């Protein structure tokens with residue numbers, strides 16, 4: 277029987293049968309084909325479903341990991357931001373302070389908070405210098421009710437979120453890549469923070485509703501190779517001596533552009549070698565103190581012609597008063613929805629001390645306060661961006677901000693040394709670690 281079937285299939289006896297058998301075979305082929313096509317189709321469906329669920333899982337992981345691992349976002353975070361931004365005095369202001377865990381940022385944030393203004397900090401806690409000092413400043417701010425968001429001014433989404441959460445009246449923009457000589461080692465970091473970061477911040481400010489007034493840190497270094505003293509805001513600033521100076525000068529041009537197009541109220545403050553407690557470890561007065569205490573040598577640079585270098589060292593409390601006065605006198609921005617309604621205020625001020633001191637004199641003061649002698653090496657100023665001297669004319673800041681520095685280098689360094697010894701755990705007998 278089996279043989280018969282096989283024969284019939286292989287050698288059909290009638291043409292009709294052949295036709296029928298052929299039809300059956302074709303059907304079977306077709307059926308197989310359909311069967312395999314539908315299997316394929318099912319597989320394809322399964323694959324698509326798997327891919328889709330994988331992708332949505334990925335996006336779920338991305339989104340949720342942002343909430344679980346990112347340092348910003350979420351309801352609790354928003355509550356902290358709003359609490360920190362809450363204004364506690366009549367006519368108080370709500371200020372976003374960038375670089376809040378930095379030296380000047382910490383002091384300005386504290387001053388604003390103490391008088392009842394709302395303050396939210398932003399800082400990326402980068403490792404340009406010991407981040408543990410920045411964390412300690414953050415803790416100090418937290419103990420005064422100032423919340424510092426960990427994030428970068430280049431993060432446009434974060435900035436948009438901050439402005440969505442709080443209608444800041446002012447931005448105090450102090451986040452920057454500081455330091456004159458480090459630009460030789462890491463030029464890109466200056467462009468990243470001082471140019472790209474500034475533009476990202478200004479973009480956020482111009483789009484914010486209401487637009488905040490912006491006060492930001494420029495630098496005495498924009499005077500560059502100028503030799504007319506004291507440096508006045510009316511002097512030319514087109515001969516920067518370092519990339520740091522060039523990015524600060526670029527900042528002055530960039531802010532002008534946002535003022536002109538979008539009606540942002542802008543105040544640029546040219547800081548002159550600011551020093552004091554909670555200062556920056558990369559600066560000379562700070563690193564000299566550390567080395568003197570540790571019995572290590574310091575290098576004192578000297579001009580090519582043998583002259584001593586000099587700086588218009590400015591004490592932090594004086595600079596803070598200048599910053600706060602700049603915020604208080606800043607007019608409102610005039611734009612909205614990314615468009616200017618009328619011309620907006622654009623100002624630039626020197627915040628210096630008006631009495632330059634040479635670097636060897638600075639060392640002498642430190643030696644007296646530390647009651648220790650420095651092991652000094654003298655070397656010619658390397659050609660890496662330093663300028664021989666700085667000296668501020670502060671008439672404009674005095675007239676328009678009521679800025680009046682009151683702390684000389686002797687007094688200011690005394691306060692700095694006191695803080696340094698206490699912060700780094702030296703006992704009262706200077707030089708001994710407790």
Ligand SMILES: O=C(O)[C@H]1O[C@H](OP(=O)(O)OP(=O)(O)OC[C@H]2O[C@@H](n3ccc(=O)[nH]c3=O)[C@H](O)[C@@H]2O)[C@H](O)[C@@H](O)[C@H]1O
Nearest residue numbers: 454455456495496497547548549559560575576577585662
């Ligand atoms: O006003 C500014 O806009 C800038 O001020 C500050 O720059 P500077 O005035 O260069 O301060 P700082 O490094 O303390 O050097 C002081 C002096 O010590 C000399 N110096 C320095 C180091 C050293 O080892 N030896 C030395 O002699 C050195 O040659 C100089 O003569 C800020 O850092 C900068 O971010 C910016 O804000």
